[in-house]
Amino acid sequence: MDQIKQFMQYLLVERQYSAETKKAYEEDITDFQEFLQANGGFTNFNAVDELDVQTYLGSLAERDLARASVARKLSSLRSFYRYLIRVGEAKVDPFEAVETRKSHHHLPDFFYEAEIQELFAAVAGPTPLDQRNQALLEVLYGTGIRVSECANLTLDQLDFDLELMLVHGKGNKDRYVPFGGYCKKALLRYLDDGRPTLMAKLDRVHDRVFVSQHGRPITSRGIEYVLDQVVQKTSLTGGIHPHMLRHSFATHMLDHGADLRTVQELLGHASLSTTQIYTHMTTAHLKADYLKHFTEHN
Incomplete structure (x- = not known):
């Protein structure tokens, strides 16, 4: 073939x-x-x-x-x-050492939606760690919160009835961030099954949502390690940082029509100018909206 x-x-x-x-x-x-x-x-x-x-x-x-x-x-x-x-059809990757030229203003690295799907496919398993990793990906990608905010997330910050999480952000600034059905389902599965199994290895109780394989509160560095392990199960190349999921969340929100100020609020950016960097990655969408608007009003 x-x-x-x-x-x-x-x-x-x-x-x-x-x-x-x-x-x-x-x-x-x-x-x-x-x-x-x-x-x-x-x-x-x-x-x-x-x-x-x-x-x-x-x-x-x-x-x-x-x-x-x-x-x-x-x-x-x-x-x-x-x-x-x-599959043994090639011996070396000639693209391995290639680096793209960076523009003067560095744009955040992000995943394409197909790559996001591949990440989720890599954690689709029944074990407690699979359940934790799926919930972790859902929270990081589905809410866009920072890795430190995710590591510090506690059980009482989750409201499953309203599908909101209270996030303690930079500068002691709190914000409410919604989460969707996929995130809710993954979190409930993990909290009902995976987390109690992992917590059973620990001789004390704590309220952190995400835990290590030994039941202890996971750290930001621990989350980075987990994501590195997930990527190794995929065909994706290069490294991964939790912020790439945050960048992907913002980019895909704008791609699908979200308002810039809404994304600013969800990300917890103090300034709109910080959020505007993502518009560089959504030019085609914005141009289409512009042409649609002026076509309809002329």
């Missing part, structure tokens, strides 16, 4: 990606293959070296693609090569 078709089958069957997500991966990989064919020929993906990659990146720069578009292509190709190495 063709290597690309084999990878597409893997995304659909094993990763259970949507047809739309699979199409995006296929377009990115095919674009790379066609570039190689047009510039000296193409034998197979295992024969690609770093010079080929650098030449391809140069062509992307000449096409004046947005930084996010280049990052998406690299993410697709890294995932593809990680898969090829896993």
